[in-house]
Amino acid sequence: MNLTVRDLAVARGGVPVLEGLSFSLAPGRALVLRGPNGSGKTTLLRTIAGLQPAFAGEIEGAGERIAYAAHSDGLKSMLTVTENLRFWAQVFAQSDIDPALDAFDLRGLEDRMAGTLSAGQKRRLGLARLMVTGRPVWVLDEPTVSLDTASVARFAEAVRGHLAAGGSALLATHIDLGLDEAEALDVTPFKAAPRVSLEDEAFL
Ligand SMILES: Nc1ncnc2c1ncn2[C@@H]1O[C@H](COP(=O)(O)OP(=O)(O)OP(=O)(O)O)[C@@H](O)[C@H]1O
Numbered sequence: 381m382n383l384t385v386r387d388l389a390v391a392r393g394g395v396p397v398l399e400g401l402s403f404s405l406a407p408g409r410a411l412v413l414r415g416p417n418g419s420g421k422t423t424l425l426r427t428i429a430g431l432q433p434a435f436a437g438e439i440e441g442a443g444e445r446i447a448y449a450a451h452s453d454g455l456k457s458m459l460t461v462t463e464n465l466r467f468w469a470q471v472f473a474q475s476d477i478d479p480a481l482d483a484f485d486l487r488g489l490e491d492r493m494a495g496t497l498s499a500g501q502k503r504r505l506g507l508a509r510l511m512v513t514g515r516p517v518w519v520l521d522e523p524t525v526s527l528d529t530a531s532v533a534r535f536a537e538a539v540r541g542h543l544a545a546g547g548s549a550l551l552a553t554h555i556d557l558g559l560d561e562a563e564a565l566d567v568t569p570f571k572a573a574p575r576v577s578l579e580d581e582a583f584l
Contacts, residue, residue: 381441382406383428383517383548388437390420390427396435397423398567407516410539410549410559415567421552422521424567425450428550429519447513449506450521457495461486461505464494469512480511483538485531499526507535510542518542520551532557 382404389399397420405411413421426432428439429448456464465477465486481487484504489497494505503526510518518539524532536557539549543561 381445383442383445383550384438384440385428386438386440388424388427388439389435390423390432391435392420392423399436401437401567403565405517405548405550407546407548408543408561410543410551410562412557412559412562412564413550413552413567414564415552419567421567422450425519425521425550425552442517445515445517446519447510447515447517448519448521449510449523451506451525454509455494455502455506458493460491460493461497462490464505465508465512468509472513472515474512474514477512480508483511483534483541484508485534500528500531503527504531504534507538511538516547518547518549518551520549520553522552522554524553524555524557 384404386402388401389396391397401424403411413424415421423432425448427434428442429446430443431448454468456467459467462477465480469475469477481490484507486504486508489501494502497505507523523535527535532555536559539557539559540561542549543559
């Protein structure tokens with residue numbers, strides 16, 4: 381099933397930041413949102429993840445099919461790495477956390493409290509959570525922030541594995557992950573043509 385967006389408008393503080401968006405994301409594919417700071421990528425991803433209502437338009441194939449990751453949300457700082465992953469696996473009725481530990485190089489950190497991890501390690505744990513959700517559509521907001529080069533490569537590999545298994549991914553990132561299966565969507569908001577005053581025209 382595709383994730384399909386039709387004529388979608390998303391808003392922050394009641395003001396639309398992006399309008400007229402339409403796309404369809406098929407299993408096995410990734411879509412990378414490109415746009416400058418403040419263009420509305422986070423707002424779009426939050427809307428598709430169901431964290432805020434759409435301002436207008438339709439979203440199909442989302443809801444329970446989405447696993448959303450942004451920053452270190454959902455980390456339980458007083459639980460260990462293993463306990464965090466087991467907790468989420470239980471929430472999503474999954475059991476095997478080993479592939480997630482391996483994919484995000486969390487071996488050796490299993491018994492550390494999540495709250496004591498470094499920024500990049502926390503990010504790896506947050507991303508590892510995706511793998512224990514069993515959900516087909518990964519929605520990722522700047523997933524590589526705080527990650528070193530090796531971790532970015534591991535993350536790209538995890539996304540590739542997810543796509544190869546029939547999953548899909550929608551992500552906002554400024555980094556080229558080298559995903560052959562990825563397409564890009566430019567979400568630069570429509571900018572009105574600059575207004576030229578009569579005084580300005582005298583200088584044209
Ligand atoms: N709580 C808020 N109330 C009003 N406007 C907001 C609020 N939060 C964000 N905005 C504005 O909404 C617009 C879209 O923000 P958003 O975070 O979606 O952009 P982004 O493309 O993800 O940016 P970045 O690349 O910097 O992360 C920005 O102009 C931002 O300043």
